[in-house]
Amino acid sequence: MEIEDHPNLDVFAASSDPDTMYWHEAMKQPDANKFREAASKEVKSQMDMGVYELIKRSEVPEGERIIPSVWSMKRKRHILTSMVYKWKGRLNYDGSKQIKGKDYDATYAPVVGWTVIRLFLILVITQGWVTQQLDYVLAYPQAPLSRPK
Numbered sequence: 727m728e729i730e731d732h733p734n735l736d737v738f739a740a741s742s743d744p745d746t747m748y749w750h751e752a753m754k755q756p757d758a759n760k761f762r763e764a765a766s767k768e769v770k771s772q773m774d775m776g777v778y779e780l781i782k783r784s785e786v787p788e789g790e791r792i793i794p795s796v797w798s799m800k801r802k803r804h805i806l807t808s809m810v811y812k813w814k815g816r817l818n819y820d821g822s823k824q825i826k827g828k829d830y831d832a833t834y835a836p837v838v839g840w841t842v843i844r845l846f847l848i849l850v851i852t853q854g855w856v857t858q859q860l861d862y863v864l865a866y867p868q869a870p871l872s873r874p875k
Contacts, residue, residue, distance in 0.1 A: 745810075749797035757813065761799045765815035772817070793829060794820045 752761040772778030786792060795817055802812040824830055850857050 745801035745803065747799050749799060752797070752799035757801075757810075760813040761815060764799065764813040765797060765817075768815045768817055778817075791825075791829065793823050796820055 747755075749761075749765075752758060755761065769778065769780075773780070783792070798816045798818055800814045800816075801810045802814060803810050847857075849855065
């Protein structure tokens, strides 16, 4: 069977996003400088909020582990024109390198389920309420920073 005749090829092509990449891939792009700026903005924002702090390796207490991190880079495009309007950089810890009980205790992240969203929208319609969409910048890393003792 030729690749062109593969029945799942359309699904694969639809789920591939050439605008989402890791740091090393972004640095090979013609707009690498925009990704660098996005990464700088991300670090500055997290440092300003007090949820991220740069420390020298020599200052890491003996016996404490350094958990590697990875950059997830993304171009944001206008839906109608496909023109890039924003470059995003998100610093993520490599969770596969963490040890439960040492590096973390809980893995729960509160999210809203679709059933609740649908119920809310039904209430909006039946009660004549008005809705508005908003986006929180740096919504996830809102916890205060604590350094190992």
